[in-house]
Amino acid sequence: MNIPANLRYTSSHEWVRNEADGTVTIGITDHAQAALGDLVFVELPKVGRTLAAGEACAVVESVKAASDVYAPVAGTVVAVNEALTATPEDVNKDAFAAWLYKLQPADPAAVASLLDARGYESVIAEA
Amino acid sequence: MSQPAAPQKSTVLNAVHRAAGARMVDFGGWDMPVNYGSQIDEHHAVRNGAGMFDVSHMCIVDVRGDDVRGFLRGALANNVDKLAVPGKALYTCLLREDGGVIDDLIVYFIDERWFRLVVNAGTTDKDLAWLAQLAAARAPALVLTPRRDLAMIAVQGPRARAALWSALPGSEAATSALAPFNAAFVTVAGVEYFVARTGYTGEDGFEIAMPAAAAAPLWQALAAAGVRPAGLGARDTLRLEAGMNLYGQDMDESVSPLDAGLAWTVDLKSPRDFVGKAALAAQPAQRALVGLVLTGGRGVLRAHQVVHTAHGDGEITSGTYSPTLRASIALARVPLGVAPGDQVEVMIRDSAHAARVVKPPFVRNGKVLVA
Numbered sequence: 286m287n288i289p290a291n292l293r294y295t296s297s298h299e300w301v302r303n304e305a306d307g308t309v310t311i312g313i314t315d316h317a318q319a320a321l322g323d324l325v326f327v328e329l330p331k332v333g334r335t336l337a338a339g340e341a342c343a344v345v346e347s348v349k350a351a352s353d354v355y356a357p358v359a360g361t362v363v364a365v366n367e368a369l370t371a372t373p374e375d376v377n378k379d380a381f382a383a384w385l386y387k388l389q390p391a392d393p394a395a396v397a398s399l400l401d402a403r404g405y406e407s408v409i410a411e412a
Numbered sequence: 413m414s415q416p417a418a419p420q421k422s423t424v425l426n427a428v429h430r431a432a433g434a435r436m437v438d439f440g441g442w443d444m445p446v447n448y449g450s451q452i453d454e455h456h457a458v459r460n461g462a463g464m465f466d467v468s469h470m471c472i473v474d475v476r477g478d479d480v481r482g483f484l485r486g487a488l489a490n491n492v493d494k495l496a497v498p499g500k501a502l503y504t505c506l507l508r509e510d511g512g513v514i515d516d517l518i519v520y521f522i523d524e525r526w527f528r529l530v531v532n533a534g535t536t537d538k539d540l541a542w543l544a545q546l547a548a549a550r551a552p553a554l555v556l557t558p559r560r561d562l563a564m565i566a567v568q569g570p571r572a573r574a575a576l577w578s579a580l581p582g583s584e585a586a587t588s589a590l591a592p593f594n595a596a597f598v599t600v601a602g603v604e605y606f607v608a609r610t611g612y613t614g615e616d617g618f619e620i621a622m623p624a625a626a627a628a629p630l631w632q633a634l635a636a637a638g639v640r641p642a643g644l645g646a647r648d649t650l651r652l653e654a655g656m657n658l659y660g661q662d663m664d665e666s667v668s669p670l671d672a673g674l675a676w677t678v679d680l681k682s683p684r685d686f687v688g689k690a691a692l693a694a695q696p697a698q699r700a701l702v703g704l705v706l707t708g709g710r711g712v713l714r715a716h717q718v719v720h721t722a723h724g725d726g727e728i729t730s731g732t733y734s735p736t737l738r739a740s741i742a743l744a745r746v747p748l749g750v751a752p753g754d755q756v757e758v759m760i761r762d763s764a765h766a767a768r769v770v771k772p773p774f775v776r777n778g779k780v781l782v783a
Contacts, residue, residue, distance in 0.1 A: 322435075322450075322451055322645060323450050323451055323452045325452075325712060325740075326710055326711055326712055326731040326733075328710070328711070344711075344761070346711060346712050348451055348452065348645060348649060348712070348732060348733045348735075349446075349451075349645060349688075350712070351711070351712065353760070359452070370710075370758060374452075377450070
């Protein structure tokens, strides 16, 4: 299973990348895309929306099932990957390249409390 | 985990699926492949070339003895008297006295002392119990034999028949003249195959029953002939595009076949009596099963979503994303009066989305029929 060491993770299968400008980029993990199967629909949050940590803010839907995507930390949506709504299958091809949205975290330190790659690996091993 | 899980059953091809990297799921107590990678690619392989499904979880039941036809004439909702030529097949429901659907199945006429049923995996036990009890009362000398010694592979798609002939040299002569919904026995290298020109995809192809030990060699030979393994995921999108019902979803024991789009399989006009006939005659259709294509908004239609129509509310019984239409489609049970061309609204995650009513099938033989 592909779990890049430079990212942070949630137990609800989001990945989180710290960017140089202080924002964070969020997507769903390779494990999540494999479990969902072929994605056919992605619904993204509106830019400017304020999210609480753990708030459902996006939907990824496969042929099989719909799944909510949650905010890993509190913050404001500063960008969404609009192109993905036309090509949701990009998430299946490379889940760590096909990002969903970017947040400006309310507390920049909050990201450090998320799971690291080893922590996430043990989450999916238990599932 | 409120109940201990029943021991999971597996088909003779289980190891073959796992070796091919299949994602396995529980399906009616069976450990079955849902996909081997992209289920959409598997879907397109069947529409455009050839794909194969392990359908060994379904159960073949042989019914043998004197006057099997007479027994089935009363036991099945469709009329086995339509089966005049050996090898001919018929789709039918098995009904309760109150008209509820116990199962849907295919019955093959082999000879007057031998008919063959192919029933759903999840309903096998109750079907056998029901048929045994019916036979005990009406034809106690009949012998019902579940054939768990046989495996089944469905090869489907425009290239499916040619692929079988290539994979199983010598099979062409006995099967090339088979019309749709006909079957024949073929013996190749001492192994007997029951080859039926039937399927659950809306494409041409065969469903092949054989001794379990012959299944893996045939599967590998078909793969070598260019047939792509396909799982339950693609099987569901293909059958839904083909407008075919799935037992347990589009109908069950609480639903009359007349409310499940299956009136065409029920013969109420002939004097023939059958289990459930009186109930169906007393209770005409209350609802219609129609097709829906999602036109407004985005998302995927799913079972249990509410459908708002001008004639009242209905409910989706099966919904999915159609890889062929590149749109979401569904079967929905709606009030009578809803007709093809009507605009309706479907509730997806608390918001209303526009959909158009169509007459299934959505796709047949690779062609979109509802454009």
